[in-house]
Structures are given as C-alpha cells and as structure tokens.
Amino acid sequence: MTTAQFTLSGWTWNPAVLVTGACALVAYVAAFRDHRRIGWFAAALAVFLLTLLSPLNTLADGYLFSAHMAQHILLLLIVPAFLLFSLPRTLSLAARPRVLAHPLLGWLAGVGAMWFWHAPALCNAAVASRPVHALQTVSLLVLGSLFWRQILAPREQERLSPPRAIFYLFSACVACSVLGIIITFSPVTVCSIYTMQSNDRFGMLQTIRMGWGFSPERDQQIGGLLMWVPMCLIYLTAILAQMARWFAQPASPTAKI
Amino acid sequence: MNEITTVLGRAGLLTAEQREHWKMAWLSTVDHKRIGILYMVTALFFFVIGGIEAMCIRLQLAVPNNTLLHPDTYNMVFTMHGTTMIFLVAMPVLFGLANYVVPLQIGARDMAFPRLNAFGFWLVPLGGILLHFSFLAGGAPAVGWFAYAPLNETPYSSQLGVDYWALALLVLGIGSVSTSINLLVTVLTQRSPHMTLRRLPLFSWMIFINSFLVILALPVLNAGLVMLLIDRRLDTHFFLQPGGSAILWQHIFWAFGHPEVYIVAIPAFGILSEVIPVFSRKPIFGYEFVAGSTVAIAFLSLLVWAHHMFTVGLGHAVDLFFVASSMLIAIPTGVKVLAWSATMVGGRIRLGTPMLFCVAALAQFLVAGLTGVSHAVAALDWQTKNSYYLVAHFHFVFVGLIVFAILGALHYWFPKMSGRMLSERLGKWTFWLMLIGFNLTFIIQHFLGLAGMPRRIYTYPDLPGWGWMNMVSTIGAFFMAAAALLFVWNLAASLLHGKLAGDNPWNAWTLEWAATSPPPHENFHELPPIRSRRPLWDDSNPDRPDPVVGTKWQAETTAPEKNKTAVITFIISESGFFGVLILAYLFYNATPQPGPDTHNLNLLKTGLFSLCLFASSFTIWRSEASLQRGRPRAMAGWLAATILLGGVFILGQGLEYWGLFQSGVRVSSNLFATTFFTLTGFHGLHVCVGLIALLIVLGLALAGDFKQGPSPALKAVGLYWHFVDAVWVLVFSSIYLLPHLR
Numbered sequence: 001m002t003t004a005q006f007t008l009s010g011w012t013w014n015p016a017v018l019v020t021g022a023c024a025l026v027a028y029v030a031a032f033r034d035h036r037r038i039g040w041f042a043a044a045l046a047v048f049l050l051t052l053l054s055p056l057n058t059l060a061d062g063y064l065f066s067a068h069m070a071q072h073i074l075l076l077l078i079v080p081a082f083l084l085f086s087l088p089r090t091l092s093l094a095a096r097p098r099v100l101a102h103p104l105l106g107w108l109a110g111v112g113a114m115w116f117w118h119a120p121a122l123c124n125a126a127v128a129s130r131p132v133h134a135l136q137t138v139s140l141l142v143l144g145s146l147f148w149r150q151i152l153a154p155r156e157q158e159r160l161s162p163p164r165a166i167f168y169l170f171s172a173c174v175a176c177s178v179l180g181i182i183i184t185f186s187p188v189t190v191c192s193i194y195t196m197q198s199n200d201r202f203g204m205l206q207t208i209r210m211g212w213g214f215s216p217e218r219d220q221q222i223g224g225l226l227m228w229v230p231m232c233l234i235y236l237t238a239i240l241a242q243m244a245r246w247f248a249q250p251a252s253p254t255a256k257i
Numbered sequence: 258m259n260e261i262t263t264v265l266g267r268a269g270l271l272t273a274e275q276r277e278h279w280k281m282a283w284l285s286t287v288d289h290k291r292i293g294i295l296y297m298v299t300a301l302f303f304f305v306i307g308g309i310e311a312m313c314i315r316l317q318l319a320v321p322n323n324t325l326l327h328p329d330t331y332n333m334v335f336t337m338h339g340t341t342m343i344f345l346v347a348m349p350v351l352f353g354l355a356n357y358v359v360p361l362q363i364g365a366r367d368m369a370f371p372r373l374n375a376f377g378f379w380l381v382p383l384g385g386i387l388l389h390f391s392f393l394a395g396g397a398p399a400v401g402w403f404a405y406a407p408l409n410e411t412p413y414s415s416q417l418g419v420d421y422w423a424l425a426l427l428v429l430g431i432g433s434v435s436t437s438i439n440l441l442v443t444v445l446t447q448r449s450p451h452m453t454l455r456r457l458p459l460f461s462w463m464i465f466i467n468s469f470l471v472i473l474a475l476p477v478l479n480a481g482l483v484m485l486l487i488d489r490r491l492d493t494h495f496f497l498q499p500g501g502s503a504i505l506w507q508h509i510f511w512a513f514g515h516p517e518v519y520i521v522a523i524p525a526f527g528i529l530s531e532v533i534p535v536f537s538r539k540p541i542f543g544y545e546f547v548a549g550s551t552v553a554i555a556f557l558s559l560l561v562w563a564h565h566m567f568t569v570g571l572g573h574a575v576d577l578f579f580v581a582s583s584m585l586i587a588i589p590t591g592v593k594v595l596a597w598s599a600t601m602v603g604g605r606i607r608l609g610t611p612m613l614f615c616v617a618a619l620a621q622f623l624v625a626g627l628t629g630v631s632h633a634v635a636a637l638d639w640q641t642k643n644s645y646y647l648v649a650h651f652h653f654v655f656v657g658l659i660v661f662a663i664l665g666a667l668h669y670w671f672p673k674m675s676g677r678m679l680s681e682r683l684g685k686w687t688f689w690l691m692l693i694g695f696n697l698t699f700i701i702q703h704f705l706g707l708a709g710m711p712r713r714i715y716t717y718p719d720l721p722g723w724g725w726m727n728m729v730s731t732i733g734a735f736f737m738a739a740a741a742l743l744f745v746w747n748l749a750a751s752l753l754h755g756k757l758a759g760d761n762p763w764n765a766w767t768l769e770w771a772a773t774s775p776p777p778h779e780n781f782h783e784l785p786p787i788r789s790r791r792p793l794w795d796d797s798n799p800d801r802p803d804p805v806v807g808t809k810w811q812a813e814t815t816a817p818e819k820n821k822t823a824v825i826t827f828i829i830s831e832s833g834f835f836g837v838l839i840l841a842y843l844f845y846n847a848t849p850q851p852g853p854d855t856h857n858l859n860l861l862k863t864g865l866f867s868l869c870l871f872a873s874s875f876t877i878w879r880s881e882a883s884l885q886r887g888r889p890r891a892m893a894g895w896l897a898a899t900i901l902l903g904g905v906f907i908l909g910q911g912l913e914y915w916g917l918f919q920s921g922v923r924v925s926s927n928l929f930a931t932t933f934f935t936l937t938g939f940h941g942l943h944v945c946v947g948l949i950a951l952l953i954v955l956g957l958a959l960a961g962d963f964k965q966g967p968s969p970a971l972k973a974v975g976l977y978w979h980f981v982d983a984v985w986v987l988v989f990s991s992i993y994l995l996p997h998l999r
Contacts, residue, residue, distance in 0.1 A: 119998075121998075163454070166552070170556070173556075177560075178836065178840070181840070182840070182843065184575065185508075185844070186844075186847060187844075187847045187848055188847045188848060218572065218574050221572060221574045221575060222574045225574060225575060225578045228560075228578075229560065229578045229579075229581075229582050230578075232556075232560055233582070233585075236553065236556050236557070239552060239553075239556065240549060240552070240553060243545075243548070243549040243552055244545075244549070246455065247455065247545040247548070247549070
C-alpha cells in the first residue's frame with residue numbers, strides 16, 4: 001500500500017470513540033448555559049477524534065512506536081488542556097476529597113502517566129490488548145486533566161501562582177525528558193511489539209520501513225525524541241504563558257506596595 | 258605596604274581601624290562587596306595568564322610553518338587558554354559582579370550566607386592553582402577544553418595533566434554551585450520588603466535565572482569529571498573500550514557545555530539591560546519581554562546540547578530534532594536584541610565608555626548569533642565544524658559579547674566600587690583599541706575557516722591566503738593586548754587619582770546608586786521607597802513617577818525561610834548529579850556483560866537495610882513534629898533513632914561491599930561493578946554527610962539549643978535526609994529491583 005492509499009484507507013471507525021465524542025458534546029451543551037468557549041471544546045473534540053480515528057491511530061496500532069508516542073502526547077497534554085480551556089470561567093473545580101487538588105498529585109499524574117505506560121510490559125500490553133488500550137486512553141485523559149488542572153483551572157484562585165506554576169511545569173518537563181533521553185539512547189527495545197513484523201494488516205510495512213525509512217531503531221529514537229523535544233516545547237509554551245500571566249497584572253496607582 | 262593601605266583607604270576600601278592588618282581584613286572578609294572585588298581581581302589575574310597564552314597561540318600561527326612552539330606545547334597552551342578563560346575568568350568575574358551588585362540592587366545588607374560566599378570564592382584560587390600546578394607535574398593537559406574521550410583517558414594522556422584538569426574543574430564546579438545557591442537564596446529571601454520579584458532590576462533578574470542554570474548544569478559536569486577521575490585513577494572503563502562509551506562523555510560534557518555558554522552570556526545580557534537604558538535616558542523597552550525571554554533562553558539551553566554533536570553520527574532523526582530546537586533559541590535572543598535596540602531609539606544617548614562597550618557588544622552579538630544559527634543547520638555544521646569558522650563564532654560570543662559587556666560593566670560600576678571615576682579618555686582609547694583589535698582578529702577567522710583551516714593545529718602549510726589572513730589576525734590580537742594593558746593602567750591610575758564619583762555619577766535608577774560610593778559595610782542607612790522598577794527615578798521625579806508595579810500574589814511579599822530555600826536548591830543541584838550517575842548505570846547495564854552482575858548482590862539483606870533507611874525518614878519527621886509541639890526531649894530521641902537507623906544502613910552497605918570484595922569483585926572488574934560502586938558509593942557518602950549533620954543537630958539539641966521552638970536547622974537537615982532516602986529509592990529500584998522485572 002502506498003502512502004496516498006494509506007492516508008485514505010487508514011481511518012478506523014471506532015464506534016466507542018464516536019459515541020464518546022458525541023455524548024461529550026451533548027453533555028457540554030446541556031451542562032453549561034454559557035457557550036462562549038465552545039470553540040475550545042470543539043478543538044478538544046477534534047484533536048481527540050483525529051488522534052483516535054485517523055491513520056495516526058492505525059500506525060500506532062502495531063506499526064510505529066513513534067506514532068504511539070504522538071498519540072500519547074496529544075491525549076495527555078493537548079486534549080485535557082483544551083478541555084479545561086473550554087470550561088466556563090466561573091466553574092469551580094475545588095474537588096473533594098481535597099487530595100485531588102494537591103499540586104503533588106497533579107505533578108505525579110502528569111509525570112507518572114508517562115513513566116507508567118512506558119514500562120516495556122505495559123507498553124506492549126496496550127498494543128496487544130483492546131481493553132488495556134482503552135484503559136490507557138481513558139487514564140491519559142484523566143491524568144492529563146489532573147496535571148493541567150493546577151495550571152488551567154477556570155478560576156484564577158484555584159491555579160498555582162505563576163512562580164510555583166513555572167517550577168511545577170519545569171520539573172515535570174525534566175522528569176519526562178529523562179524518560180525521553182532514556183528511550184532515545186537506550187540500546188534495548190522499549191516496546192518490542194513494534195519490532196515484530198507479523199501484524200501487517202494494511203500491507204504498509206514495506207512502505208514504512210523502506211519508503212519512509214523508519215527502521216525499528218530509528219522508530220524508537222523518534223519516539224524518544226518526540227517525548228524529549230516537542231513535549232518540552234509544550235511545557236515551555238505553558239511556562240511562557242505563566243510569565244505573561246505574572247507580568248500581565250495591570251499597574252494601578254492605588255496598588256498596595 | 259604603606260602606599261597600598263593609603264590607596265585602599267583613600268578609595269574607601271579600608272576603614273581606619275583596618276589599616277594595621279589590611280591583609281587579614283581582605284583575606285578573611287565575608288563582606289559581599291569585598292568578595293566581589295576579590296573575585297574580579299582573581300579573574301583579572303587569570304585573564305592576564307589566559308591572555309599571554311592567547312598571544313602565544315597567535316604568535317605561533319602568525320606565519321606558515323612556524324616553529325616557535327613545540328606541537329605538544331601548543332596543545333597545552335590552547336587547552337589551558339580555553340579552560341582558563343571560561344572557568345577562571347568569565348565565570349569568576351561574572352560571579353564577582355553578581356556578588357557585588359545583586360545585594361545592593363535588591364536593597365539587602367549582604368548575601369544570604371556570607372561565609373558560604375567566602376568559601377565559594379576561595380575555591381577559585383584553589384582550582385586555579387590545581388590547574389596550573391599541572392605544569393610542574395609533568396605537563397599541562399593537552400586535550401582541548403572539552404577533553405574528548407578517549408583522548409582524556411590514561412592510555413592516550415598518560416601524564417597527570419588531565420587529572421589536575423578534572424580536579425580543578427571539580428573544585429571550581431563546586432564553588433560555582435555554592436555561589437549560585439547563595440545568589441538564588443539571596444534574591445529569594447534577602448530582598449528589601451518592597452522589592453518584589455517583578456520589580457527586580459534586570460541584572461538581578463538575569464543572575465537569578467542564571468543561578469538556576471548553574472545549579473542544574475554544573476553538577477552534570479561534576480558527575481562526568483568524577484567518572485573520568487575514576488577511570489583514570491582506578492583503571493575503569495566508563496569512557497574507554499572495551500565496554501565504555503566515548504560518546505557518553507560528549508553527551509555529559511555538552512549537557513553541561515551548552516548551558517555553560519548561556520551561564521556566561523545571560524549575565525552579559527543583564528549588563529546590557531542595565532547600561533543601555535541608563536545611557537539612553539529611557540526605561541528599558543519591554544521589560545517583561547526581556548525578563549521572559551531570559552526564562553525561554555535558559556529553558557531551551559538545557560534542551561539542545563546535541564547540536565554540538567552533529568558530526569558524531571547520532572543519526573538523521575536525532576539531528577533533525579536538534580536542528581529545529583536549536584534554531585528556536587534565535588527567537589528569544591532576537592526579542593532581546595530588538596528590545597535593546599528599541600530602548601536606544603528616540604533616547605538621548607550618551608556615548609560614555611560603558612555605553613560604547615555595550616553597543617559594540619550588542620552589534621557583535623548579532624554577528625555571533627547569526628553564525629550560531631548557521632551552526633544549527635546540521636549540513637552546514639558538518640562543513641564548518643572544528644574549523645576557524647567555529648573558532649570565530651564562539652570568540653564572537655565570548656569576547657564580542659561577554660568580554661565587551663564585562664568591560665562595559667566594570668566601567669559602569671567601578672565608580673560605585675571605588676568612589677572614583679575611571680578616566681573617560683583612557684576608557685575611550687581602550688574601547689577603540691579593543692574594538693579594532695577584536696574585529697581584526699576574529700572577522701577574518703570566519704573566512705579562514707571557510708577556506709578550510711581547522712582549529713587546534715600547531716601550524717599550517719603556506720596555502721594561498723592563509724598566511725596573510727593569519728598575520729592580520731595576530732596583529733589584531735596585539736591591539737587587544739594593548740587595550741588590556743591600557744585598561745589595567747586605567748584601573749590603577751584612577752584608583753589613585755580618579756575624579757570623585759559621588760553616589761550616582763550616571764544618574765541611574767536602581768538601588769545600588771542610592772548607597773554611597775563605595776557603600777558602607779551595611780550597604781544602606783535608609784532605602785528610598787520602592788514602588789516600581791526605577792526607585793531612584795521616582796524619587797527624583799515625584800511629579801511623573803513610573804507606573805506602580807503591583808503585588809498580586811502573596812508569595813511576592815513574604816520571603817521564604819533562607820535555610821530551607823538553600824537546602825531545596827542544593828537538592829535540585831544534587832538531583833542533577835545523581836541523575837547522571839543513575840542514567841549511566843542504566844545505560845551500561847541495559848545489556849548483560851561478562852563478569853559480576855546483579856546476581857552477586859544480596860537483594861534480601863540490602864532490602865532489609867533499606868527499610869531501616871526508609872524508616873529513618875519517618876523518625877526524622879516525628880522529630881520535627883515533636884519540636885513543633887515544644888517537646889525537645891522527644892525530638893532528641895527521634896533524632897537519635899534516625900542516626901541509629903542511618904548508621905545501620907551504612908553498616909549494611911559495608912557488609913554488601915565486603916561480600917563483593919570477598920568474591921573478588923573490584924571497581925575495575927567490569928562496568929557493572931564500576932557503575933555499582935560509583936552510584937552506591939556516592940549515595941553512601943551523602944548518607945555519611947547527612948549523619949554528620951544529624952549528629953551536629955543532635956549535639957546542639959542536647960546542649961539545649963532548641964528550647965525556643967521550631968528550628969530552621971532541623972528542618973533543613975531533615976529535608977536533606979529525606980532527599981538522601983528518596984535517592985536511595987531510585988538507586989535501589991534501578992539496581993536491585995529492575996533486574997527482577999525483566
């Protein structure tokens with residue numbers, strides 16, 4: 001199969017994903033009167049659907065570790081962030097039990113999601129088994145939301161103050177980069193299921209290996225690099241946004257000094 | 258001696274009662290201003306040495322087929338030149354400036370830890386002596402400033418030069434980390450109450466960000482140096498075949514080396530951000546963007562080290578990612594260049610000597626940045642790597658930006674330090690000589706590099722164009738040497754006969770100019786009100802003050818406790834050190850190797866001893882809680898239990914080591930043994946240090962020191978102890994548990 005053919009036929013019409021998306025949209029419209037931020041919700045939904053239905057998903061499903069990594073990042077960092085943006089600004093996320101609101105928990109959720117799912121056994125299981133894969137997808141969305149909640153909660157009071165937020169984001173970035181570095185330079189295979197040639201449902205293996213030049217080693221390298229470099233840039237964007245938030249407070253002559 | 262005391266006294270650098278013992282007054286000082294000056298004088302001394310080495314290089318290369326220097330001597334000279342200029346000149350002078358200026362700018366009395374400050378400084382002469390002692394011990398290192406493996410290993414550099422080099426850098430690295438921790442804690446905890454972080458002058462802001470970079474990057478180098486020393490002294494193979502990886506040294510070195518470029522560049526950015534507004538009579542254009550882009554630069558600099566390794570063969574995929582991320586750095590630096598330029602637009606520019614140096618630094622940095630971006634293109638980098646094009650590029654950064662900015666800063670702050678103005682006439686001569694000399698020397702080296710001349714060759718054949726271009730470069734170097742001599746002369750002459758400066762000769766706006774010149778020991782008798790980023794402007798222009806920079810977050814008005822902050826920053830830097838050691842362990846043990854391996858370890862026994870260590874985290878927590886509740890006796894009891902449990906753990910480690918020795922496992926047996934002993938050994942060392950600290954606290958407790966209530970000392974030691982335990986969780990999992998999961 002050529003790349004062009006694959007782009008057209010590599011879509012998966014996963015009913016569970018479509019139903020979830022539709023339900024989420026209905027729930028959003030029903031739950032909130034204020035629809036001014038529905039654009040963010042649409043963006044979250046679009047990224048969610050594209051991640052799980054497009055050829056990227058097909059590639060991640062047994063062909064390419066790097067495609068899996070891209071999915072992982074989109075589900076953990078992009079979709080939850082857009083979701084939090086879409087919430088009306090008056091909504092309080094002050095959670096009970098209060099432990100859910102603790103920054104350490106958020107940090108561990110974001111970093112843990114990365115490390116946990118890249119233990120070789122779990123990484124393979126998520127590709128080999130449907131239920132584990134579904135569990136992975138859901139957990140990434142939930143853990144990502146817990147992570148971003150500290151930064152992007154709709155109410156200003158429920159977010160970390162900018163200096164703390166920057167420290168939170170920077171340390172999370174370092175913790176994930178270390179894993180990215182390990183995966184990039186590891187002499188052993190992290191997710192061995194991607195190196196097996198048996199499961200070539202689309203007849204794409206030839207194109208991927210020869211045409212695209214993705215040898216298994218390079219595939220793992222790119223996966224690691226995706227986690228190391230572009231993911232850090234997402235954190236960097238968030239850090240710069242925090243700087244902007246910090247400096248944005250308007251100067252008032254009556255401000256207490 | 259009388260003349261010296263008279264001069265120092267006249268310049269306000271000695272008080273009347275110190276004249277008798279002026280040497281001790283300076284050698285034993287813990288005053289941040291004196292330590293700052295000591296840093297700068299030391300850097301000036303090594304600048305002369307490094308400069309002489311540079312002149313040797315240029316003389317040797319002046320004509321083709323020159324025989325002035327022996328090839329081996331030439332290798333030593335360029336290695337020492339690079340190492341000296343970076344570690345003994347650029348970093349100390351910037352730490353010196355930061356030491357002098359930051360506490361004044363934030364309205365503090367001194368640094369947070371004056372004695373730690375003195376310790377950090379005295380490590381610089383020690384490191385310098387260690388490095389130069391190699392000349393007497395069989396020859397200086399001749400491996401280049403980054404000492405690539407395996408050339409840095411015993412079979413290829415059998416003399417002691419590299420050992421002294423590594424030891425010196427280790428000492429200097431520890432000094433840099435301690436000074437940076439001090440600066441960080443000073444900015445966080447010693448600010449005058451109204452000097453919020455958002456009102457910080459840009460120089461202090463950049464030193465603040467820069468200190469983070471130092472405590473993150475230097476420990477990486479320290480870990481690499483430790484591994485190198487173990488290789489050389491204990492016959493192991495971290496970076497040497499069979500088994501070792503020379504590439505790992507490059508990763509470690511550049512993971513430090515790339516941030517290092519910014520560690521010396523960011524303070525220079527800070528200098529430009531102070532001098533250019535003052536001499537343009539305008540506030541800085543886009544304070545927020547200059548401050549924010551510094552964060553972006555610091556962040557990115559930690560991310561992109563692999564662009565120094567395009568020619569190593571890491572693979573196209575790796576290259577591609579680092580091409581892209583390296584180019585991104587051009588954006589925040591471009592923001593800065595635009596902000597400084599926009600500050601000058603429409604200003605009433607006074608071209609005093611400090612401003613001349615800073616404007617030249619700005620222009621030259623632009624060239625350095627452009628050639629820098631060209632190196633980010635892997636394909637171009639393959640052609641120009643290790644040619645004089647690269648030499649020209651980094652000298653445009655280190656001299657064109659950093660040395661020019663430092664000279665600007667010294668002309669700018671000298672009146673504050675000495676109470677006397679530098680001669681403006683000599684200063685302008687220095688500037689023009691320096692400008693002509695620098696550009697003569699280094700512009701032409703771009704073309705030499707493009708013509709194919711490689712760096713680090715002791716001589717070259719008489720190829721068309723090479724001879725005269727090198728001659729031009731050498732002539733330029735002499736202009737720079739003349740400028741340096743003139744500058745030293747200016748310093749000496751102005752200290753003796755300079756015009757009196759007054760408190761604020763430049764009509765500047767930051768707090769250091771509110772103190773007298775030189776400032777009294779306690780810095781300020783009274784601070785002007787601080788509502789904005791230019792308190793002295795507000796003070797002298799009450800009818801049109803700057804807009805107030807508000808305080809929104811509580812964290813801005815309450816300073817954290819300094820001991821706790823210091824331990825947290827120390828822990829951050831130690832995490833970097835252990836991170837490298839753990840990564841090295843994982844890397845070398847990813848595939849099994851012949852010889853001893855984890856089967857030689859006793860999981861059960863060590864697991865039990867580990868439980869003792871983990872339990873000690875609980876006991877120290879109880880100890881703190883007891884003190885909180887005002888029960889010092891219970892606190893001492895829990896503390897003793899902690900020490901006991903820690904001691905048992907160390908004993909267990911001893912047993913593990915003993916068992917390994919019994920079965921013939923040595924540190925040099927294979928890479929498993931090497932990495933195992935290195936990692937657990939350094940952890941054990943930290944446990945021992947923690948135990949000593951705990952014993953001191955226990956001694957204080959028994960002496961009745963903590964009867965007044967909660968103590969920051971116990972809290973700080975407790976944090977450190979938790980950290981040691983947390984590291985052991987990682988080490989234990991990596992070494993003992995991981996093999997069982999496979």
